[in-house]
Amino acid sequence: MKDIEITNRKIIECANVINGLVNKSLPVRASYALAKNIDILNHEIKYYNSEKDKLLQKYGEKDEKGDLILDKSHNVELEDNTAFYQDLKELLDIKASLNIYMITLENLGNTQFTPQEITALHFMIENY
Numbered sequence: 001m002k003d004i005e006i007t008n009r010k011i012i013e014c015a016n017v018i019n020g021l022v023n024k025s026l027p028v029r030a031s032y033a034l035a036k037n038i039d040i041l042n043h044e045i046k047y048y049n050s051e052k053d054k055l056l057q058k059y060g061e062k063d064e065k066g067d068l069i070l071d072k073s074h075n076v077e078l079e080d081n082t083a084f085y086q087d088l089k090e091l092l093d094i095k096a097s098l099n100i101y102m103i104t105l106e107n108l109g110n111t112q113f114t115p116q117e118i119t120a121l122h123f124m125i126e127n128y
Contacts (some may be wrong), residue, residue, distance in 0.1 A: 002102050004080055008048045009092040015041045019118035027109040033098055033101035037124055044096050059084035102126045 006014075018038055026034065060068040061077040069077040078084050104126050113121070 014120040030107045036101045
């Protein structure tokens with residue numbers, strides 16, 4: 001295991017790709033590390049989502065009942081786009097300290113990965 005610092009932005013980007021890798025047939029060590037790291041990332045994402053929800057409540061337009069107003073694409077209508085996205089950028093740039101399960105390229109065996117998948121896995125591959 002290794003302590004790393006990673007931004008919320010990178011966590012979100014990596015988690016979206018890594019969650020798709022659980023269906024790949026991986027060697028046991030890589031599969032285990034991936035599963036553990038997914039849990040670690042998802043734990044951090046819960047905090048991120050909670051804070052993002054607070055921003056939506058703060059900047060979102062509300063109806064007479066106090067419920068957020070959604071557009072046709074089911075996105076929250078914002079009263080102040082600039083302020084919301086400024087605060088969201090700050091949230092995305094916050095660094096988290098995580099204790100990650102590491103693997104080696106050899107642990108991945110002959111599994112084929114896309115460049116996007118390798119980029120997402122980069123933080124958990126030793127000596128890469």
